[in-house]
Amino acid sequence: MPRFSVIVPCFKVQGFLRECLDSVLGQSFGDLEVIAVDDRSPDGCGAILDEYAARDPRVKVLHLPENVGLGRARNAGMPHATGDYLLFLDSDDTLTPGALAAVAGRLAETADPDVLVFDYARTYWWGGTRRNVLAQVLAAEDGTFTAAERPEILDLLMVVWNKVYRRDFVTRHGFAFPPGYYEDTPWTFPVMLSAGRIATLDQICLHYRQRRQGNILSTTSRKHFDVHEQYERVFAFVEGDPELWRWRPYLHRKMGEHCLDILAKPDRLPPGDKAEFFRRTAEMFRTHKPEGTRAKGETRLLEGGYGAYLLRRRAAQAGREAGRRAARLRTAAGARARRGWSAVQSRRPLDPGLVVYSASSHRGMLGDPAAVYRAAKVIAPQLRGVWVVRDEETAATLPPDTEYVLLGSRRYLEVTARAAFFVNDVNWPGALAKRPGATHIQTHQGTPLKYLGADLLDRPGARLGFDVPRMLRRADRWDYGLVAGRHAELVWERAFPCHFTSVRTGSPRNDVLVGAGASRGREFRRRHGIPEDHTVVLYAPTRRDHVRGGHADRIDLAAFAADLGEDHTLVVRLHPSLANGPARGAGLSELARRGVVVDATDEPDAAEVMLASDALVTDYSSIMFDYAVLDRPIVVHADDWDTFRASRGAYLDITAQPPGHVTYSQPELVRLFESGAWRDRESAALRAGFRARFCEFEDGRAAERVVRTLLLGEAMPATGAARIPGPAVGADQLTRSS
Structure with a gap:
């Protein structure tokens, strides 16, 4: 008996069907069967299903004698299912790689619940991907729960395909799909309300295809009246069980909101049918109104007539337009006022002691600008440092007593009009006008490996979404660019052909890495519960411009963590651009x-993560240039190097x-760690050569050098690779300027 029975009804999807079936049959977890139901499809679906059944015994095909619709096609497949769990997959959607293994693992962890709800992402015909906006609801608890214990589970999209169902639970209750639109x-509500044990899986297991012409529910048709009959079935089910x-x-409120949502959409109902739809909805709303309840929000519109509804809708629409x-x-008016205020401030003299800082598009006190700011507070306390942040939430992350302004605010206009110095690791907004006498210091974000700036003009795929000429116009404001080595110096001057001077300071954020002892990083380990005697392997992949969404699973993280052994901890740090996308899910x-x-x-703080680790595994992330300063082992996993280099x-x-050994497959990567070769003499020799080539100015005094040279105008302190490794110069060790 297989673990999963995947039921796939098919009707007019021949263009998507192979991708759907391949996504199931190609799963790493293979204990499954596919019940494919040909719902009398007039295209080539039936032949495609027979082809797959002929070559894979896990595929069973049912050819229905007549078209019965999606729900009843699912019903037709259920009696043929023998698996522990049922999964209903629409034939134009796909399972993500590793989905069934993750589901199976979560089912085992939660002792086979009645229902497990997993996450999904919408994939659009134009290439975009968007994760379920209510993904936080799936943040898993240790055990299981009921809908009464966590009613927010019912706020998720009421669909059948984002769940797996224990087959004997479905059979015992006699759940089935009714005909209709x-x-x-009437499947999802009864199932979820009846389930005694529900579990969740915070992982994207399904890609929900958004077709260019929309799905069947987005068409204009009287079939949308079917929603009333389906809710009648839900109400009847609940009425039949006093416990529900x-x-x-x-459900009374949910029905009203659902129907009003259909009515409000301009392309759902024929114009002549809207009044009838409203009247039927209002009648249902009155009939099923529980005693003692009051309509709330939009559902109050159902307590009046259709004319009153139209008046309120038009009034609300007019109000929104007026708003x-x-x-x-x-x-x-605000823009005019800001321009006027900026003009006034720009006529005032520059403040020679005012330094404005920003990092990573105003995301807080981070990276090189943060290191310069901290050094300036010690060396040159007479300088006033002000941070630009994007919102109050970001401001709350700043250390106490840090002066800041919100991007675009009146105070922002004031400080940016009068500051003598600007320190940033990306570009300032285009509206910021550089005044004569102001100095812009571009710290950059490390040593580049992949193409940037003007070099992207030869890589149309990589520059998707980037306006290179605009980027260069903003870079024209730079006066100085910080570099960690001659390689970086040459790259920045080639990629950004602008009028700035490269300064051989080193990277200020890397000062803490120079000569760092084993004791550094203990706070990170303690916070994350990592035993002191564990070997910590940091995996930090970069994004792929040639992959939709930028994320590609190049390593099976669970398998790699297991292969490393019980005395190792695998720490993963995704590229910042992927932090809030589907990659985590x-x-x-x-x-x-x-x-x-x-x-x-x-x-x-990326430095804290690096300090807590014993080795780095990366692909083509520039973090390797920073990590090399630590003089700890680095492994480059380059299984798609040719593709990456061709695209980016x-x-x-x-x-x-390389800065260490190079692997081209996961088994090769695992063998490297199992053998201990990841930290052998060859690894050390490669790392030493890499550091000499690319980290020659990283001596632990970069932040001090920036403050003294660029902010205070003192002579440049000498740099030299000979200082690596040496004692790290922290803010507490810097001497105050006289």
Whole structure:
């Protein structure tokens, strides 16, 4: 008996069907069967299903004699299912790699619940991907729960395909799909309300295809009246079980909101049918209104007639339009006021002691600008440092007593109009006008490996979404650019052909890495529960411009963590651009919850993460240049190097000039760690050569050098690779300027 029975109804999906079936049959967890139901499809679906059944015994095909619709096609497949769990997969959707293994693992962990709800992401025909906006609801608890214990589970999209169902639970209750347009509604509510044990999986297991012409529910048709009959079935189910009566107020409100949502959409109902739809909805709303309840929010519109509904809708629409007009006027007036204020401030003299800082597009006190700021507070306390942050939430992350301004605010306009110095690791907004006498210091974000700036003009795929000429116009404001080595100096001057001077200071944020002892990073280990005697391996992959969404699973993290052994901890830090996208939901969040790995993506201080680790595994991330300063082992995992270099472009062949051993497959990577070769003499020799080439100015005094030279105008302190490794110069060791 297989673990999963995947039921796939098919009708007019021949263009998507192979991708759907391949996503199931290609799963790493193979204990499954596919019940494919040909719902009398007029295209080539039936032949495709027979082809798959002929070559894979796990595929069973049912050819229905007539078209019965999605719900009843699912019903037709259920009697043929023999698996422990049922999964209903629409034939134009796909399972993500590793989905069934993750589901099976979570089912085992929660002792086979009645229902397990997993996450999904919408994939759009134009290439975009968007994760379920209510993914936080799936943040898993240790055990299981009921809908009464966590009612927010019912706020998720009421569909059948984001769950697996224990087959004997479905059989015992006799759950089945009714005919109709909204067949998922009278399945999902009864199932979820009846389940004694529900579990969740915070992992994207399914890609929900968004077709260019929309799905069947987005078409204009009287079939949308079916929603009333389907909710009648839900109400009847609840009425038949006194233990479920408590749900009547919730379902009453949900029905009203659902129907009003259909009515409000301009492309759902024929114009002549809207009044009838409203009247039927209002009648249902009155009929099923529980005693003592009051309509709330939009559902109050159902207590009047259709004419009153239209008046309220038109009034609300007019109010929204008036609000938008007022907002536009306020925006225009505010812009005029800001321009006037900026003009006034720009006529005042520059403040020679005012330094404005920003990092990573105003995300807080981070990276090189933060290191310069901390050094300036010690060396030159007479300088006034002000941070630009994007919102109050970001401001709350700043240390106490840090002066800041919100981007675009009046105070922002004032300080940026009068500051003598600007320190940033990316570009300032285009509206910021540089005044004569102001100095812009560009710290950059490390030593580059992949193409940047003007070099992206030869890589149309990599520059998607980047306006290179605009980027260069903003870079024209730079006066100085900080570099960690001659390689970086040459790259920045080639990629940004602008009028700035490269300064051989080193990277200020890396000062803490120079000569760092084993005791550094203990706070990170303690905070994440990592035993002191564990070997910590940091995995930090970069994004792929040639992959939709930028994320590609190049390593099976669970398998790698297991292969490293019980005395190792795998720490994962995704590229910052992937932190809030679907990449975390592809499996990392769930692995971190289970303690398989530590997710350090949100850690604000990358240096702290590096200091806590004993080795780095990366692909083509520039973090390797920073990590080399630590003089700890680095492994480059380059299984798609040729593809990456062809799509993005690279300034050097990292496989020919690596900072350590290079692997080209996961088994090869595992063998490297099992054998201990990851930290052998060859690894040390490669790392030493790499550091000499790319980290020659990293001597622990970069921040001090920036403050003394660029902010105070003192002579440049000498640099030299001979100082590596040496005692790290922290803020507490810097001497005050006289």
